[in-house]
Amino acid sequence: MTRHRVLAIVAYKPSARDPEGETLADELRRLGYTWVQGIRAGKAFIVEVEAESREEAERLVEEMARETRLFNPAVHTLLVITLA
Amino acid sequence: MPRVAVLRFPGTNCDQETAYMLREVAGVEARVVWHTEYRWRDWDATVVPGGFSYGDYGRAGLLASWSPAARQLREAAENGAPILGICNGFQVLVEAGVLPGALLPNEGGRFVARWLRVRVHSPRGPWLLHVEPGAVLDMPVAHAEGRFYHPAPGELLRSRPWLEYLENPNGSVADVAGLASEDGAVLGLMPHPERAASPLQVPRGRRPGGHPFFTSIGEALRRGW
Numbered sequence: 001m002t003r004h005r006v007l008a009i010v011a012y013k014p015s016a017r018d019p020e021g022e023t024l025a026d027e028l029r030r031l032g033y034t035w036v037q038g039i040r041a042g043k044a045f046i047v048e049v050e051a052e053s054r055e056e057a058e059r060l061v062e063e064m065a066r067e068t069r070l071f072n073p074a075v076h077t078l079l080v081i082t083l084a
Numbered sequence: 085m086p087r088v089a090v091l092r093f094p095g096t097n098c099d100q101e102t103a104y105m106l107r108e109v110a111g112v113e114a115r116v117v118w119h120t121e122y123r124w125r126d127w128d129a130t131v132v133p134g135g136f137s138y139g140d141y142g143r144a145g146l147l148a149s150w151s152p153a154a155r156q157l158r159e160a161a162e163n164g165a166p167i168l169g170i171c172n173g174f175q176v177l178v179e180a181g182v183l184p185g186a187l188l189p190n191e192g193g194r195f196v197a198r199w200l201r202v203r204v205h206s207p208r209g210p211w212l213l214h215v216e217p218g219a220v221l222d223m224p225v226a227h228a229e230g231r232f233y234h235p236a237p238g239e240l241l242r243s244r245p246w247l248e249y250l251e252n253p254n255g256s257v258a259d260v261a262g263l264a265s266e267d268g269a270v271l272g273l274m275p276h277p278e279r280a281a282s283p284l285q286v287p288r289g290r291r292p293g294g295h296p297f298f299t300s301i302g303e304a305l306r307r308g309w
Contacts, residue, residue: 012188016233017255019193043142068150069179070142075186075233 004049004057005083010071011042045070046083054082086112086305089127091173093119093148098134098170098278105281106131109295110302119153124160128305129210132157132173134226134276144187144229145175154180166210166301166309167270171227174262174272183263183272185234190227191255197226199290201250202261202275208245209268210304214296221293222286223275225253225261230274232256232263247273 012018020041028036047064051057058080065071071078088110090103099116106114112128124130138147148154154176160167161182169177177183190196201222207215215221230253234240237258247262254274262273277294279285286292 015235016186016188017191019189019191019255023193069146072143072186074235075188 001050001052004051004054006047006049006057006061007079007081007083008045008047008061008065008070009042009079009081010045010065010076011040011079013075013077016075042076058082086128086302087126088112088114088129088131088301088305089117089122089124090114091119091122091130091132091153092116093135093137093151093153093176095137095139096133096135096172098172098276102131102133102170102278105278105294105298106301109281109298110305112302112305119148119151122153122156124156124163124165127165128309129166129168129301130157130160132167132169132176133278134171134173137172137176140172140229143175143179144172145177145179148176149179149181157182161265161270164267164269166304168211168297168301169270169272170276170278171225171230171274174274175229177270177272182270183265184240185232185260185263187229187274188231188233189229190231190253192253195226195228196230196253197224198253199224199287200253200275202247202273202293203250204245204247205241206243206245207268209264209271210301210309211264211271211297212245212268213300213304215300220250221280221296222290223277223280223293225275227254227274230254230256232260232274234260244268245271247275
């Protein structure tokens with residue numbers, strides 16, 4: 001068993017408006033970063049996981065997020081990445 | 085005398101005034117109940133009041149939905165027990181899966197605290213006994229995450245009681261301020277009826293739109309809902 005750091009990002013689906021992301025994108029474009037096509041704001045969690053492998057660690061975090069509704073599949077997307 | 089539980093989580097802060105209005109306006113016995121001690125069968129009805137349960141960490145209502153009380157609330161709803169969720173209580177009911185949809189951060193990106201009007205559609209059930217169809221009620225809102233979202237609102241609202249903002253403060257889909265289960269036993273809303281239940285709470289030019297929620301539940305329970 002090794003310790004893994006798993007990053008879980010919960011953001012809004014395109015179907016739900018995201019005022020934080022939209023405002024950031026508008027203001028950045030105003031500052032001259034005209035290549036910014038859009039921003040989705042979200043919440044990030046770094047989960048310390050004891051697991052056999054990276055894949056196992058990611059699977060555990062994803063399962064936990066689904067079971068507890070850490071993200072709501074109706075409005076959120078979930079991205080799970082193991083950090084080095 | 086009917087007995088009503090006012091559920092308290094860490095961070096709940098509208099429990100006392102809600103219990104007060106249940107006593108004074110509804111004329112029922114009301115007790116504030118800590119979430120780990122709540123058993124739905126001990127009570128004739130339950131109110132989940134406003135506040136910031138668990139500091140709104142994660143999302144408003146998320147951590148409360150992990151409490152053993154959430155299972156009790158689901159069971160109570162399945163058995164037709166009257167449940168009212170106000171503001172954070174509405175968020176808790178949605179996160180716990182007792183009511184459908186989601187409550188997202190306000191579209192304006194800010195906390196809104198103001199009086200407004202809601203129109204009541206298809207009133208029925210113990211919380212809306214004294215409300216006529218199409219009635220317009222004055223109540224205050226105070227929330228940061230009150231934007232109701234559902235992918236198919238038309239279908240969702242067709243066959244249930246619901247409340248419509250006349251001036252939408254948060255970008256809710258279909259101007260939804262609150263909605264109930266099909267039979268009206270479970271009702272959740274973002275406005276605060278307990279802050280509009282007595283004329284003394286109401287600013288000039290407004291009426292106490294929260295009053296009928298309390299008289300309704302009082303009469304419904306006395307009649308043996």
